[in-house]
Amino acid sequence: MVWLPLYALVFIVLTLYWARAAALANGNHETWFSARHSLPGWMSAILIAGASLGGLAVLVVPQTLASNSFGMPALLQAGVLLALPGVVFFKRIWLIGQRLRLSSLSELLRVYYRSQFLAIVSALVAVLFAVCFAGLQIRALGSVAAGLSDGALPLEAVSLIFAFVLVGYVVIGGMRAIGYLGTIQSVLGIAALMGITVFAILSIGGIGVLNEGLQALGSDPATSALFAVSGVIQFTAGLGREAAAGHEGTVVANLSLAFALLGMQASPVILKVVLSTSSARAIAAGQTWVLAGAFGALVVLFAGALGAAGLVAPNLTVGPLLSAISPWFSAWAFVGASCAVMVLAGLSLFVAAEALVRTLYKPNFHRSLSTKGTVALARIAVVVLALVSVLMQALTPVTLSALAALALPLAFQLWVPLLGMTWVHWFTRSAVLAGMGFGIAGVLLTDVAGLAILSFLGLDLPWGRWPWTVHSAAWGMLANLSVTILVSLFTQRRSASPEAIDTRRFLGEFLAPSDGVQKLRSTAWSAVLAWFFLAVGPGLVFGNFAFGAADDVWITGIPSQWAWAMLFWILGLGVIWFLAYRMEMASPLAQAVPPHAPAPTLPPHEDDVRFVERARLRALVLTGAIGFGLAVLIALAFGNTGVPQ
Amino acid sequence: MLEQSQTKVERAILIFTIWASLGFLGLGVFLEGMARDLWALSAVGVSVIVATLVAHIIVNAVFKTGMSRGEATLGIGLYGFLGLVFIASTIGGGMTPADYYAGLTLFGTLAVGFLVYLVARHGLRGAFSHFHHHREMQSNDS
Numbered sequence: 001m002v003w004l005p006l007y008a009l010v011f012i013v014l015t016l017y018w019a020r021a022a023a024l025a026n027g028n029h030e031t032w033f034s035a036r037h038s039l040p041g042w043m044s045a046i047l048i049a050g051a052s053l054g055g056l057a058v059l060v061v062p063q064t065l066a067s068n069s070f071g072m073p074a075l076l077q078a079g080v081l082l083a084l085p086g087v088v089f090f091k092r093i094w095l096i097g098q099r100l101r102l103s104s105l106s107e108l109l110r111v112y113y114r115s116q117f118l119a120i121v122s123a124l125v126a127v128l129f130a131v132c133f134a135g136l137q138i139r140a141l142g143s144v145a146a147g148l149s150d151g152a153l154p155l156e157a158v159s160l161i162f163a164f165v166l167v168g169y170v171v172i173g174g175m176r177a178i179g180y181l182g183t184i185q186s187v188l189g190i191a192a193l194m195g196i197t198v199f200a201i202l203s204i205g206g207i208g209v210l211n212e213g214l215q216a217l218g219s220d221p222a223t224s225a226l227f228a229v230s231g232v233i234q235f236t237a238g239l240g241r242e243a244a245a246g247h248e249g250t251v252v253a254n255l256s257l258a259f260a261l262l263g264m265q266a267s268p269v270i271l272k273v274v275l276s277t278s279s280a281r282a283i284a285a286g287q288t289w290v291l292a293g294a295f296g297a298l299v300v301l302f303a304g305a306l307g308a309a310g311l312v313a314p315n316l317t318v319g320p321l322l323s324a325i326s327p328w329f330s331a332w333a334f335v336g337a338s339c340a341v342m343v344l345a346g347l348s349l350f351v352a353a354e355a356l357v358r359t360l361y362k363p364n365f366h367r368s369l370s371t372k373g374t375v376a377l378a379r380i381a382v383v384v385l386a387l388v389s390v391l392m393q394a395l396t397p398v399t400l401s402a403l404a405a406l407a408l409p410l411a412f413q414l415w416v417p418l419l420g421m422t423w424v425h426w427f428t429r430s431a432v433l434a435g436m437g438f439g440i441a442g443v444l445l446t447d448v449a450g451l452a453i454l455s456f457l458g459l460d461l462p463w464g465r466w467p468w469t470v471h472s473a474a475w476g477m478l479a480n481l482s483v484t485i486l487v488s489l490f491t492q493r494r495s496a497s498p499e500a501i502d503t504r505r506f507l508g509e510f511l512a513p514s515d516g517v518q519k520l521r522s523t524a525w526s527a528v529l530a531w532f533f534l535a536v537g538p539g540l541v542f543g544n545f546a547f548g549a550a551d552d553v554w555i556t557g558i559p560s561q562w563a564w565a566m567l568f569w570i571l572g573l574g575v576i577w578f579l580a581y582r583m584e585m586a587s588p589l590a591q592a593v594p595p596h597a598p599a600p601t602l603p604p605h606e607d608d609v610r611f612v613e614r615a616r617l618r619a620l621v622l623t624g625a626i627g628f629g630l631a632v633l634i635a636l637a638f639g640n641t642g643v644p645q
Numbered sequence: 646m647l648e649q650s651q652t653k654v655e656r657a658i659l660i661f662t663i664w665a666s667l668g669f670l671g672l673g674v675f676l677e678g679m680a681r682d683l684w685a686l687s688a689v690g691v692s693v694i695v696a697t698l699v700a701h702i703i704v705n706a707v708f709k710t711g712m713s714r715g716e717a718t719l720g721i722g723l724y725g726f727l728g729l730v731f732i733a734s735t736i737g738g739g740m741t742p743a744d745y746y747a748g749l750t751l752f753g754t755l756a757v758g759f760l761v762y763l764v765a766r767h768g769l770r771g772a773f774s775h776f777h778h779h780r781e782m783q784s785n786d787s
Contacts, residue, residue: 007669014661025654040655180654184662191666326680329673336666 003331004148008161011335015169018180022173029375032174033354034103034276039179041282044273047179049291050186051273051347052082052264054340055137057295057303058193059318065307066317069217069226071249073543074258074536076304076565079296080572081258081536084528085265085415086287087579087586090274092422094283095510096503097275098593104275104351105268105414106359112421113429114497116364116618121436123355125411126268127385130352132404134345135389138162139397141338144319148330156394163386166342170350171379175276178347182273185339190298192336197302199325199333200309200316210305211557213312218550218559227550227559229254229540238446238464248469251538256471258536263412263473268355269348284586292576300569304562353381364619396637402449403633409447409473413439416477416484425504428494431487439480447472449636456635502596510591517584524583531575535568656708660701660716667697675751679744687747691754698758711766728752 026032039047061075074081093108102108106126109118142158169177204210217223230246244250264270274283310317315324318337322330357378362369369377392400416435420427444450448465466472496504513521533539543564548554556563580586671693678687705711712720731748734740740748 014665018658018661021654021657025650038651040651043655043658180658183658184665187662187666191670195670326673326677328676332669332673 003327004145004334007331007335011338012165012168015165015181016172018184019169019172019177022169022177022180026174026176029372031176032375033358033378035174035176035179037098037103037276038278039176039273039276041277041279041286043179043183044277045282045286045290046186047182047343047347048086048265048270048273048286049082049295050182050189050340050343052270052344053078053291053295053299054186054189054343055134057299058189058196058337058340059137059140061299061303062307062310062318065304066310066314068247068249069223069311070559070561071226071229071247072254072257073229073540073561073565074254074261076300076562077258077296077535077569077572078261078299080292080531080569080576081261082265083287083292083296083576084579085262086283086291087576089266089271089418089422090283090287091280091586091589092507092511093271093418094274094277094280095507095589095593096421099503099506099596100499101595102275103272104354104358105271106355108275108421109417110359110363112497112500112503113417113432115429115433117433118417118436119355119359121410121440122268122414123352123359125407125414126348126352126355128403128407128410129267129269129344129348130385131389131392132400133407134341134348135393135400136404137341138345138389139393139400141334141341142393144322144337145334147319147323148334156390159390159393162338162342162345163390166346166349167383167386170346170353170382174375175272175350178350179273179276182343182347185343188336189340189343190295192333192340193298193302193306195329195336196318196321196333197306197309199329200306200321203316203321203324204309204313207305210309210312211554214308214559215554217311218554221551224550227561228544229561232538232541234469236467236469237462238467238469240448240451241462241464241467244469248466250469251540252474253466253469253471254540255532255537256466256474258532259412259477260408260471260473262415263408263410266414266418267407267411268414269344269351272347272351272354279589280586281588284580284588287586288573288577288580292573296569296573300565304565308559308562349382349385352385353378356381360622364615364622392637399449399633399637402447402452402636405447405472406443406449409443409471409476410440412473413443413476413480416480420484421500421503422507426488426492427484428488428491429496429500430491430494431484434487435480435482435484438483439476441476442479443472443476446470446475452636453632456632499596506596510593511584513584517582520583524579527575527578531568531572535565535572540564652708656704656710659704663697663700663704667693667700671697675747679747682741682743684743684746684750687743688750691747691751694751695754695758698755698762702762724752724755 022035026035056075056078061078064072064075093105096108096112097103100108100111102111106119106122109115109122138159139155142155142162145153145158146155169181173180201207201210204213218227225246229249229251230244232251234244234250236242236244239248306316306318315321322334322337325333357374361377362374413436416427416439417432420432444453445461446463446465446467451461451465454461467475495501534542540561543561544550545552545560547556547558547560547563549560554560554563671690673690674693675687675690678684678690701712731752735745735748
């Protein structure tokens with residue numbers, strides 16, 4: 001039992017060493033928030049891939065496969081799905097960030113749309129990622145550590161250690177430390193997943209034995225249905241109200257889950273890395289080869305195999321497996337798995353603290369706060385958020401899980417304002433704001449947290465979580481996009497902010513498509529739609545039997561849905577390459593970006609009575625909203641709200 | 646100046662990442678071989694460690710530099726310390742033949758690898774002069 005504490009201690013010391021190195025490179029507090037926009041492209045590429053896929057690949061995908069089999073194969077396409085928004089948005093967002101000299105999504109939304117509401121939504125999403133989404137993953141690792149130490153280390157102690165390390169490096173080194181350590185953590189996470197998978201396969205007796213076990217499960221009438229998607233759609237009332245026939249993994253469940261995954265790259269957490277990068281040169285390579293290629297392979301091959309091993313032998317999931325192998329390996333693998341989770345946890349803590357202080361507190365409550373004061377306050381916010389997460393992990397795990405489930409669907413709603421900013425310039429400000437409101441309502445009304453809150457307030461809706469087996473992300477987007485398009489049609493005459501007008505003109509001139517790109521446009525649309533249809537859409541029905549039905553002979557020796565996923569991962573990689581390079585959506589840029597003049601700032605102080613009154617009203621409304629939110633959260637956490645699972 | 650220090654940090658991160666992922670894995674496989682009394686498994690661990698060293702040297706080549714003083718000190722220090730542990734264990738007599746051969750494989754391979762690195766980087770004569778010059782300079786100083 002000496003190996004785990006030894007490895008953990010070495011890891012903590014080295015983490016703090018790199019935090020110090022980052023602080024020295026920062027020089028002063030001025031660069032704490034953005035690392036002087038100087039993160040190297042290769043570092044950002046690895047950091048983005050690690051933050052968006054690390055925890056998913058090590059914990060979520062294997063666990064889902066082990067418990068639900070291959071009914072949700074869309075998860076296996078996570079690499080390609082996450083690279084797609086990267087190709088669509090990153091280059092343009094980076095350019096806008098450079099043009100307006102801004103370094104966070106909240107600031108971009110506030111300046112472009114002149115909207116405090118969108119900035120608050122962005123901050124809220126960041127907080128959900130920091131406190132709940134990452135907190136839930138840390139809790140899962142805490143259980144593993146408690147098992148490894150035979151209960152000597154309670155879950156709460158592990159959570160506290162995690163929080164200490166995270167707070168340590170984020171507070172000391174800021175964005176630069178996150179960049180440095182995120183790179184190391186991402187690679188360690190990959191190595192750990194590969195190692196754990198190899199141990200699982202060796203423990204079961206090799207790939208042949210694994211496939212025989214899967215074949216036996218496929219032939220068993222009790223479990224064979226789990227190897228296929230259960231139809232296109234089932235009109236059930238949703239989880240907690242009415243169970244689907246067979247299982248919940250329908251085609252629309254897969255497709256809407258894919259939409260939820262698309263939310264990750266539109267979140268303020270990932271876009272912070274993009275906006276802190278020194279150049280856009282590595283975006284195409286990062287999204288194509290690192291995320292869709294290397295990390296995509298990791299998910300479809302290694303996480304897939306680990307999940308399959310857990311399906312055949314329940315003692316081969318991450319926790320029990322680490323307890324069974326040699327202590328030096330289990331210590332190394334545990335530290336690696338922790339790293340995979342910590343990449344996102346550290347980054348989201350930082351982004352949430354920044355959003356709360358720079359986007360909410362400073363403009364509304366304390367405009368004269370100096371940069372030094374802002375950094376100090378953000379550091380305090382990091383500590384507070386980490387503490388809240390630890391407390392929620394220990395005291396209110398159900399609420400933590402319910403709120404964590406909102407992070408991805410709400411982040412997906414940010415697609416609409418991002419589309420308006422980068423591609424669809426006829427989306428108007430009022431349409432985007434209205435759409436976002438409806439989108440949030442759509443998510444809350446179809447996910448567990450919203451239903452629980454309404455139930456607490458005495459309103460029991462006739463449906464449960466994800467009605468018709470459609471994920472809340474898709475319900476939200478349906479409402480969001482419909483309202484945005486409709487309202488945009490009627491509000492075209494309203495003028496946009498000067499920054500928005502300049503950004504549109506600048507993007508139009510700077511990224512004018514070549515003739516070759518224009519000719520390929522229809523091909524690109526066709527390729528993307530065909531991939532979506534076949535890889536995560538209705539085409540999954542073909543995947544049920546394309547390589548042999550569950551109870552039949554498997555042509556490739558592995559379940560048909562798994563082989564289908566591998567095939568479409570390769571084709572998806574081709575689609576990403578095509579979009580990134582041939583369509584020049586993420587291709588490198590040669591020219592320097594001229595800054596917008598004058599630089600956008602907060603609206604100046606005015607002494608007239610109306611302005612002062614408006615500022616007071618804004619502060620009052622914000623304080624009331626925060627107070628109400630906290631009251632609802634406390635009621636949700638400690639009141640008997642009957643949260644449907 | 647800023648760019649230089651940035652390059653230095655980037656290289657250090659790469660080196661650290663390589664050793665933390667591959668190096669520790671190699672160490673684990675090596676120890677597993679000793680625990681199971683399987684020389685072949687320990688030899689696989691040694692090859693992973695050698696592969697890590699090769700990756701380190703490739704990174705050095707990409708960044709057009711050699712081992713830093715700190716790296717060399719840490720490497721030689723660790724080699725010496727582990728060598729002492731190995732000798733002490735051999736004298737103590739608690740080692741099986743597989744453990745003994747595994748240890749010899751590790752230390753022998755690393756020693757040969759170190760010499761090959763010096764010769765490849767500085768040439769046969771240069772590798773020798775690397776130490777020889779130093780002594781000459783010391784004697785001149787005195």
